[in-house]
Amino acid sequence: MQEIDIAAVKQKSIHGIIALTSRTFFIQLVNFSASLLLTIFLAPAIFGVFFIVSAVIAFLTYFSDIGLAAALIQKKESLTKEDLKTTFTIQQALVLSLVTLALLFSERIGYFYNLGEDGVFLFQALAISFFLSSLKTIPSIILERDLNFTKLVIPQIVETVFFNVIAVGLAINGFGIASFSYAVLARGFSGLVAIYLISPWKPALGFSSVSAKKLLSFGVPFQLNSFLALIKDDLFIAFLGKILPFAQVGYIGFAQKWAFMPLRLVMDNVIRITFPSFSRLQDEKEILGKAIEKSVFAASFIIFPALAGLFVLSPYFIEIIPRYTKWEPALLSVWFFSLSAALSSVSTPLTNALNAIGKIKITLYLMVFWTIATWSLTPLLIFLMGFNGVAVASAIIAVSTIVVVFIVKRLIQFNIINALTNPVAGSIIMGAILFFISPYFVQGLFSLISVIVFGAVIYFLTVYILGRDQIKKDFVLIRQNLRS
Numbered sequence: 001m002q003e004i005d006i007a008a009v010k011q012k013s014i015h016g017i018i019a020l021t022s023r024t025f026f027i028q029l030v031n032f033s034a035s036l037l038l039t040i041f042l043a044p045a046i047f048g049v050f051f052i053v054s055a056v057i058a059f060l061t062y063f064s065d066i067g068l069a070a071a072l073i074q075k076k077e078s079l080t081k082e083d084l085k086t087t088f089t090i091q092q093a094l095v096l097s098l099v100t101l102a103l104l105f106s107e108r109i110g111y112f113y114n115l116g117e118d119g120v121f122l123f124q125a126l127a128i129s130f131f132l133s134s135l136k137t138i139p140s141i142i143l144e145r146d147l148n149f150t151k152l153v154i155p156q157i158v159e160t161v162f163f164n165v166i167a168v169g170l171a172i173n174g175f176g177i178a179s180f181s182y183a184v185l186a187r188g189f190s191g192l193v194a195i196y197l198i199s200p201w202k203p204a205l206g207f208s209s210v211s212a213k214k215l216l217s218f219g220v221p222f223q224l225n226s227f228l229a230l231i232k233d234d235l236f237i238a239f240l241g242k243i244l245p246f247a248q249v250g251y252i253g254f255a256q257k258w259a260f261m262p263l264r265l266v267m268d269n270v271i272r273i274t275f276p277s278f279s280r281l282q283d284e285k286e287i288l289g290k291a292i293e294k295s296v297f298a299a300s301f302i303i304f305p306a307l308a309g310l311f312v313l314s315p316y317f318i319e320i321i322p323r324y325t326k327w328e329p330a331l332l333s334v335w336f337f338s339l340s341a342a343l344s345s346v347s348t349p350l351t352n353a354l355n356a357i358g359k360i361k362i363t364l365y366l367m368v369f370w371t372i373a374t375w376s377l378t379p380l381l382i383f384l385m386g387f388n389g390v391a392v393a394s395a396i397i398a399v400s401t402i403v404v405v406f407i408v409k410r411l412i413q414f415n416i417i418n419a420l421t422n423p424v425a426g427s428i429i430m431g432a433i434l435f436f437i438s439p440y441f442v443q444g445l446f447s448l449i450s451v452i453v454f455g456a457v458i459y460f461l462t463v464y465i466l467g468r469d470q471i472k473k474d475f476v477l478i479r480q481n482l483r484s
Contacts, residue, residue: 027153027160028265034164035257040323041171042179044250049115050180051253052241053123071219072141074279074356079145083215085206088138092205095134102127113241118177125181132188139199144276155194163187221360228367232374240390248387251330255391258314259337262306266299267348274349278356288353289414295349296416300423303345305459307338308431309452316442336391343398346420350408362407366400373397426462430455 039047068087072079103124110120136155143152167183175182240249274295281288314335318328351363374397381389405416434455442448464471 025265027157028261030160030164032261034168036321037168038171038179039254039327040321041168042176043247044254044326045246046177046250047253048241048246048248048250049119049177050122051249052113052238052246053115053119053126068215068219069137069141070222070275070355071215071217073145073276074218074358075215076279076282079142080211081204082206082208082211084138084141084201085204086208086211087141087215088203089205089207090212091134091137095131099127099131102130116177118181122177122181122184125184129184129188132192135192135203136195138203139195139201142201143199147273147276147280149273151198154198155191158194159187159191162190218358218360221364222355225355225360225364225367228364228371232367232371236374236378243382244387251327252333252387252390254327255330255333255337258310259307259334259391260341262303262310263341263345265306266302267345270295270299270349271352274352275356278353282357285412288357289412292349292353292408292412292414293416293419296346296419297423299345299349300342300420301463304342304423304427305430305456307342308427309434309455311335311338312431312434313438313442313448313452316438316448320442320445320448332388333391336388336395340391340394340398343395343401346416347398347401347404350404353408353412357411359411366404366407370397370400373400422463422467425466426459429462430459433458 068090072083072087075083106120106123106127109123110116113119115123140152143149163183163186166186167179170179170182237249237252240252244252274291278288278291281291311334314331318324318331351366354360354363374393377396378390378393381393383389385392408414409416434451437454438451441451
């Protein structure tokens with residue numbers, strides 16, 4: 001029975017990787033196209049407002065379920081109706097309280113940040129969208145715990161299309177900040193309808209002290225970890241809104257968005273798959289070690305070359321795309337955020353593995369260190385370097401990934417060198433070639449796209465030559481499980 005369970009986890013994980021990656025590619029293509037148009041038609045200051053308001057709302061979301069959703073996914077035993085009802089009841093009590101407070105204090109928050117009427121409306125729209133999103137939690141958990149990733153991505157596609165089509169359409173017609181307000185409401189309603197059509201679940205209220213105690217034993221430390229991540233990232237962004245002009249916050253948001261786009265394209269899928277999959281394998285440490293190697297390789301295989309290409313070619317995007325020269329001050333931040341994203345692509349699967357095997361306190365200690373480092377180092381570098389100090393600090397702190405590798409290796413045996421060697425070598429070779437040929441070949445948008453395609457060919461050929469045998473074995477494994 002254990003062998004059958006492991007085989008099922010492997011098969012469903014591979015199906016999930018294929019499904020999520022292919023569909024997420026479509027989502028990121030839509031996001032990329034929409035972001036390109038939005039950055040053309042909207043001013044940096046508008047992005048600064050959206051960036052800050054989104055961070056404030058994100059602050060609220062971390063109090064929405066005190067880690068119960070993650071506890072349900074990580075739980076070894078089968079879920080009960082009491083587990084689901086208890087989680088839903090606690091979550092909705094928290095969410096409704098937070099949304100009520102957000103709406104009551106929206107005017108004061110708008111005054112504090114000098115957001116204006118449109119900025120306040122955006123804040124209120126995001127608060128309502130936060131409530132709608134909370135209603136999707138239980139249907140999503142049911143699918144995720146069953147490793148049914150193929151269905152999980154459908155609501156995300158629906159939300160992405162609704163958000164981007166409405167945001168771009170309104171931005172082109174001069175709606176400004178309100179473009180985001182109407183778009184987030186459309187995203188919230190469309191996603192809610194989609195998830196209940198795919199994974200029907202009748203909302204029910206109830207409370208079991210036994211269930212709550214067991215779930216909270218994992219959920220509270222997990223949520224403390226998330227809360228520190230909130231303080232480290234989103235709350236710090238809200239802090240930036242008070243010490244830097246909106247335009248400079250817009251530059252930071254622009255740089256972070258583009259540098260972390262490859263990370264989001266891959267890592268969201270890796271996390272979505274590996275946490276429930278690793279949780280199912282938490283008692284099989286040898287198999288789990290191999291799974292960690294595969295997840296790190298899969299992430300770096302795509303993220304490293306994408307970031308290397310962005311690092312080399314981002315100045316040409318600024319020059320070639322119409323009305324894009326206004327983002328030139330953000331280039332240095334793009335480069336340092338790219339380095340941070342590359343290192344995060346290694347540390348994230350490893351901390352995910354620690355959570356999956358129940359070592360949540362270790363990740364909590366790591367997050368304490370990262371939070372203190374961010375709030376200590378970043379203000380100093382902002383003072384010395386201006387807004388670019390945010391990205392520089394992010395890159396310096398990300399070097400601590402080395403510590404995460406050593407910690408995980410003490411608990412689970414895996415070979416990080418095998419996972420990273422080929423992607424690193426291929427990315428360096430590709431980046432070096434693009435650096436030398438781009439000044440001679442990039443003359444317009446078509447030639448830039450041609451250079452990108454050429455770089456991709458160089459990268460895949462390099463990785464294939466260096467790791468031919470292992471790649472063939474991986475493709476055989478994937479093909480066998482897809483046929484199953």
